[in-house]
Amino acid sequence: MPFIKGPISLQGRSSHIVLTLVIIVLFLHTLRIVSRPKPPSALLRDAEILPEGSTSPEELYLQRLSKDLGLTSELSWRAWRIVPSEQSEDWPSVTEVNLKFEAVQPKLVDTSAPDRLDLYAKKRMELPVPASPLLGRVDASDFLFGISTTYARIKDRDFAMIKAWSRWLTDGHHHSNGASLVVVLNQARNDELEEIDMTLQATGIDAWVTTTEEPMSMARRYFELSRILKTFAANLAANGQDKRWFGLVEDDVFFPSLSHLRDRLFSYNTDGQHYIGLPSERLDWEASDDDQGLRTYGGGAVLLTRQSISVVPTLPCFESRASGPAFRAKRWDQLLHDCLMLHSEIDMHVLPGFYNPKDDTYDRQLDSYETGQKPLLLRRYAQRHLLNINKAHLVTNVCGESCFMQRYLFDDKWVLVNGISISHYPDGVKVSRPLPPGSPDAPAASPGKRDEEPSLDTPTEDAPTPAESGAVAIPQRVIIDDELEGIDKASLSWTGRKNMWRLVDSALSKDRAVWQAYVKRADKRDPESDQRDSVIVLIWEHGKMNA
Template sequence: MGLQITLEFQNRPALEVIYVQNGNESHALDCTLNVTHLQELQWRHGLQENIDYGRRYIRFHREKIPRASMTEIDSDLFPGGFDTINVNKPPTGTACPKPLDVPVTRSPYPSSVDASDLLFGISTSFDRLSDPKTGPIIEWSHWLTNGNGKSNGAGLILRLVDASNAELEATSQMMKEMGMDVKVFPSDSRTDMAKRYLSLLPALYQDSQHKKRKYLVMCDDDTFFPSMHRLLKLLATYDHTTDLYMGTFSEDVNNIQRHGSQAFGGAGVFVSVPLAKKVSSFFSQCSTSQKIEESNSGWGPQGDILLRKCIYENTDVRLTMLRDLHQLDIVGDPAGFYESGIAPLSLHHFKGGIWHEAHPYEGAQVMHACGEDCFLQRFQTKDNYIISNGFSVAHYPKGIDFNVHQMERTFGPQPDDFGWNLDFMLGPGRKRLLMTGRKASWELKESRVEENGSLRQTYIRKADDWRWSFEMGGKGWKMFDKDGVVELIWIS
């Protein structure tokens, strides 16, 4: 009897994937409050019975303009403040000002991308795939399909460590039903992890479709590529018929010193087909016991090191840096990164655990409404709010008197923080505003399409979040006594 995989998010019901279509219909404002919707939010996110609630329609205008790191809007986001409502007995309606008009770049939609130049390789386990918290398949569907249940042309070679035949079949069937072009194979845990990683590249090269590909890509199961159009546009500036080894460093200079000057796999490693052919021919000599031991940086043998050594010791090829890829070796509150107006080509380590936690799949759904450049685009309103589209709605009650083009250093490196570890890759960061009373943030938890085709983003702020407090007389005082919900509804 076969296995069935049910995709679930932590604290969320079974996944229903619906995407905004690229329509131009007008949307009537709905000012009513749905008690069932509010109670579902309360259950999923542990909200109090009485909450501060705000809803705003955002009408985007696609224009021939460049993507700006920050766009100033000469209007208030919440001109009437927030409604205090009882989730179980809400009023019939909520404050409903006219839509806030914002300009966005006329960027392409995920539905139009042709990613057939790329063949990806990932190694993971069935347990990670099926875990509600670590399961990455829904994120993969963003960059391996067109958003409408069909492949975008990219292929995936997936290896599952010590998986049974039933697990292999269930994974393959489920991913193909979601529209992904995938081939699933078993992998043996008795083979050293670094060697398993290196062997992915020959496996990609030996795939029957490799001749139609331009780049073979190795990444981790928690790697996310938000914007396939921009990724492909960057890759097109290089000559794929030459030997190319492309990627980026860790943001933490300690990790560069520890592991070496190389492409870090969580950000994505891009290898041209000609170079993959050479690495495949060198595989045996590159994966001996001696070479595996040489790849041990003190944290065990590293596949990224083994790959770099294979290339550097047998060819004249050196790393080509793609700095908009992000390894994201950061811990703690990641807001400063995601709220910086950045347009990343890859994201990594967002599943929590020792690393940071974010929800890029939920955030990137706005791309299906207003285009790829909308994700993480920032809008600053007159009442001192900054929308970091798809991550947060932050309020600065004492004004925005800081450099918005520097990252707020809300996060740190792991394991050692010398204060400057991240400056080389991310730039010197400005002082964080946590626990100062100068900032409060509602963070994206859900994104869904309404029946009329509009996109609703739900941002949550908890009253007991230690970050939203301030010091007075040696004591910490909370800025809020109620949980808060902000819902932005994006319309055209």
């Protein structure tokens, strides 16, 4: 995995020299992709593996949780074993389970001297999951992604970012899933470049790493990325690796399922010019200039076909005379959007995620991750939702890509959002499904009452200013490619109390089962409430999954 040190963009003759050097290095890299070594790395010995010992697995997991989370000395403990069973390929917005979650009663456990029988997970339930590939069975060879970031951000929290990338860029066994990645580091030293390069190799990500020496705005770096992706793709094609989709994405974007993304892109002719934005949540949209509608620049993730990525470097917006204030004043995706709208005939198509401006049932008070919608991508998941994505997504090792965030409603008013949360509605919860558009009996939307605890979906960015709900206007040449009719979009409504356990940990056992821990912390502010932490453990076992 070669890397190049130096500025990617220089003016005049020097820029041609640098570009020629990039082409040569990229060509050499494509000759080494298949045979490159995978050096050992501490990253491979991830703490997600449960330790072995003479005590039971439940006791070992309790020790892990107590040490890492600082749980109360006495706590409530409930554990279920789950066997996933593949059903149809359709994604249900809510799966109603004819089973009582409270069939397993919680036990009071002394963390310093727990009773093994109180911890033991002896009851097992079977849960249906949509048919989808496991992590190692995804062919993502159509994709070439480009990311610009910094050494410090990649190194943070023991390479958490690279671990997240490996969830959607590898087969889970330190081999590429076919997708390729170009990483541009901002002003990295030689030793930092080499460290990132070796770490990416160790995870199996097919990546090429470069850097800039001079200060360079984010917009300029992403423009240079478009040049590199075009050149890189040409060299890959010469070696029999054709790329059809070129993604410019931010470093905190996460694709839960590249196979799902590939399916959503199936209707586009990759031989034509296509420019596609992938906004996820409401925060990825903003008020238009006249405050009469909403607009998006892609939500930090943009996909282009080969013809479209070839157009970007030729746009006049990116000429040397325009590379100063314009690059510093606008976000990279905004600059790209404005330039394409002004200097090309390419329209922007949008594949929305959790939020669709055409959907008049949207309620911004509800947590996006708990709405039962199948995720296309997640953006700023840690900032917006305090989600550890590597732990949350681990369950797909057992039940396939499509079981992540699948929502289950049990007979006794419990709701599981796989990898996100478990909630109990002791005063009642019901399912509501919208009637077909235009039906005279269609009721007004009533998504439910929000619990009183602080929301992890609280906006950390400027929220849009148009109406809080209802369909809104979209600018011309922005086309939303998402039909609302026929989509299973059930909402849960409730009154009164909502008790929530959030996913805080996930780990693999020796038999490759995935252990999840959902925790509800004791409320120290309310001395009248239970002052014990509550832990619910779900053990996802390998079961009735198709080969």
